[in-house]
Amino acid sequence: MTNEGLRSQTAETMADTAANAAAFAALSVIQDMAALTAAGLGIDGVVEGVYRAVSRLMDTTNLYIALYDELKQELFFCLDITEGQRVERGERTYRKLSGGLTEYVIQTRAPLLLADGVMDHIVELGVRILGVSGAKSWLGAPLMIGDRVIGVMTVQSYTTQNLFGERERDLLVTVANQAAAALENARLSTQQARRIQEMTVLNEVGQALAATRDFEDIFQTAHTQLGRLFDASSFYIALVDEERGIWTSDFDIQNGERLPSQEYPLDEGLTGYIIQERRSLLFRNPNEEIAFCREHGFEHVGQQANSWMGTPLLALNRVVGVLAIESYTEAYAFDEHDQALIQAFAIPVANAVYNAQLFGRLQKQAFQEQQVRTLTERIIGAADTQAVLRIVTEELAKLLSAKTAVMRLGTQAQLLSASPSAASQDAATSQDAAGGLINTASATVAHVE
Numbered sequence: 001m002t003n004e005g006l007r008s009q010t011a012e013t014m015a016d017t018a019a020n021a022a023a024f025a026a027l028s029v030i031q032d033m034a035a036l037t038a039a040g041l042g043i044d045g046v047v048e049g050v051y052r053a054v055s056r057l058m059d060t061t062n063l064y065i066a067l068y069d070e071l072k073q074e075l076f077f078c079l080d081i082t083e084g085q086r087v088e089r090g091e092r093t094y095r096k097l098s099g100g101l102t103e104y105v106i107q108t109r110a111p112l113l114l115a116d117g118v119m120d121h122i123v124e125l126g127v128r129i130l131g132v133s134g135a136k137s138w139l140g141a142p143l144m145i146g147d148r149v150i151g152v153m154t155v156q157s158y159t160t161q162n163l164f165g166e167r168e169r170d171l172l173v174t175v176a177n178q179a180a181a182a183l184e185n186a187r188l189s190t191q192q193a194r195r196i197q198e199m200t201v202l203n204e205v206g207q208a209l210a211a212t213r214d215f216e217d218i219f220q221t222a223h224t225q226l227g228r229l230f231d232a233s234s235f236y237i238a239l240v241d242e243e244r245g246i247w248t249s250d251f252d253i254q255n256g257e258r259l260p261s262q263e264y265p266l267d268e269g270l271t272g273y274i275i276q277e278r279r280s281l282l283f284r285n286p287n288e289e290i291a292f293c294r295e296h297g298f299e300h301v302g303q304q305a306n307s308w309m310g311t312p313l314l315a316l317n318r319v320v321g322v323l324a325i326e327s328y329t330e331a332y333a334f335d336e337h338d339q340a341l342i343q344a345f346a347i348p349v350a351n352a353v354y355n356a357q358l359f360g361r362l363q364k365q366a367f368q369e370q371q372v373r374t375l376t377e378r379i380i381g382a383a384d385t386q387a388v389l390r391i392v393t394e395e396l397a398k399l400l401s402a403k404t405a406v407m408r409l410g411t412q413a414q415l416l417s418a419s420p421s422a423a424s425q426d427a428a429t430s431q432d433a434a435g436g437l438i439n440t441a442s443a444t445v446a447h448v449e
Contacts, residue, residue: 029053029171033178043186047079050153050179057175058168060155066102067143067151067183072284072332073097083158100130105140105152111176113169114138116161139164141172143180150180201228202344209352213359215239218352219251222323226345230325230338234305237313238271239321239353247271247322254303255328269301270310271322278319280311282339285331307333311346315354323349371395 033053041049047065054060065079075095080087097103104127105112114121118135140154153176157163205225212218219237226232236252245266252259267276270289273296274281283289286306293300310324323346327333375395382388389407397405 029056030174030178033175033182040189041182041186042190043078043183046179046182046186050175050182051079051081054153054155054172054175057171058155059157059163062156062158063154065143065151065153065179068106068149069332070149071335074332075102098130099128101125101127101138101140102130102152102154103127105142105154106149109142109144109147109149111141111169111173112139113164113166115163115165118156134158136161137163139169139172141169141176143176143183145180145184150183153179198229198341201225202348205345206348209348212352213356215250215353215356218349218356222345222349223251223253226325226342229341229345231327231333232325234326234328235324237321237323237349237353240266240275240319242266247275250321264301269298270308271301271324273298274310274312274322275319278312278314280309280339280343282309282334282336283307284334303328306331309334309339309342311339311343313346313350313353315350318354320350320353320357371398 032049050065051060051063054063060081061084063079063081064077067076067078068074069076073096075097077089077093077095080089097106101112101122104125114135115137118138119129119133122129135156135158137160138154138156140152142149143151143153153172155164155168155172205221208221208225209218212221222237223232223235226235232253233256234254236249238247239250240247246263247266247268248264249259249262252261264272266272270281270293281292283292283305284307286304289300289305289308305326305328307327307330308324309326310322312319313321313323323342325334325342375391378391378395379388382391389409393405393407397403
């Protein structure tokens with residue numbers, strides 16, 4: 001055999017060996033990916049395993065994995081490797097769909113190979129240049145579950161054209177398909193753990209509030225328990241005062257700070273709407289809330305949130321208040337499942353509020369009855385009419401928390417003729433005092449005639 005023939009045979013043997021090694025590596029990666037899918041890892045563990053697997057098949061100096069949320073129209077960059085280093089993207093970890101190459105792969109549901117002339121191809125495809133420009137070679141594959149795209153995985157090079165070809169494309173698609181299954185399993189596992197946590201919180205908040213009669217304890221317990229399910233740094237409980245025709249922001253937390261309680265007309269704002277209509281509301285972004293308020297002819301009360309949901313506190317078919325949670329930083333923070341969850345959470349809170357209100361009314365009634373008994377006993381023991389009048393005046397002043405109580409006796413004509421202006425003022429004050437007795441409001445001066 002000539003030297004030329006020997007060199008040719010050697011080259012063919014080396015090529016076959018390389019091809020066999022590549023095929024063996026690909027088979028090994030596929031097996032590892034199958035094991036990864038069955039391992040029950042969380043998303044971080046799956047992503048790390050996928051990165052190691054792809055690194056055995058091709059250059060991963062620059063690689064990223066972005067998960068796609070169709071509802072939010074948002075990308076979550078769960079892994080970003082740039083020039084061989086893991087990058088923490090900070091506020092760029094999440095971004096809205098913006099018409100780049102990643103979005104193109106999501107839209108077409110097909111792999112995209114740009115072996116060279118990447119920037120020219122971007123222009124031809126009509127997509128935007130996002131991130132760092134100047135890539136020489138780019139390859140992306142969709143993460144598919146059936147016909148649903150859950151993300152995109154890409155590799156690229158800023159130094160070498162034609163670094164990726166059809167072989168790498170086919171391998172990346174193979175890995176992406178198995179990565180999608182592993183990521184979906186991780187998502188479902190996380191979701192199941194979340195559901196267990198939700199049921200635990202619902203049971204525990206019911207138990208914690210069952211015997212609570214103090215409003216502050218109710219507010220603090222509800223806030224703490226809801227904080228196990230959501231970011232509750234912006235949260236409030238409003239209570240209804242039907243007699244006065246108002247609702248009050250009795251427990252109002254904004255950005256982690258508690259705000260003073262304020263009073264509003266019963267039909268004001270989103271809270272007023274919920275009270276009147278007895279239905280929960282969900283706004284996934286500011287535009288939804290703005291459009292709703294404009295449609296119903298009222299303005300939002302307080303700072304504009306990026307996400308907002310609230311639900312009535314219903315007890316014995318009465319609206320006793322409203323519970324709401326909001327996010328000032330994140331749009332699409334809540335979805336329909338979260339809305340159903342907060343409705344279930346509101347049930348024990350509403351019952352606790354109703355019981356506390358009932359307990360307060362009973363306490364007030366018992367106090368007033370005790371005052372009447374005390375008054376009766378003192379009157380019975382009084383020595384004369386003057387003593388009776390003094391006792392009645394003193395006890396009435398106590399009931400009204402009044403500093404001064406005056407009693408005048410006489411016919412209406414006598415009292416009016418004695419001092420018309422004073423009598424008129426006294427009569428008005430007497431009406432205020434009577435109203436104060438009913439409403440348990442305090443009075444500075446009470447005149448009783």
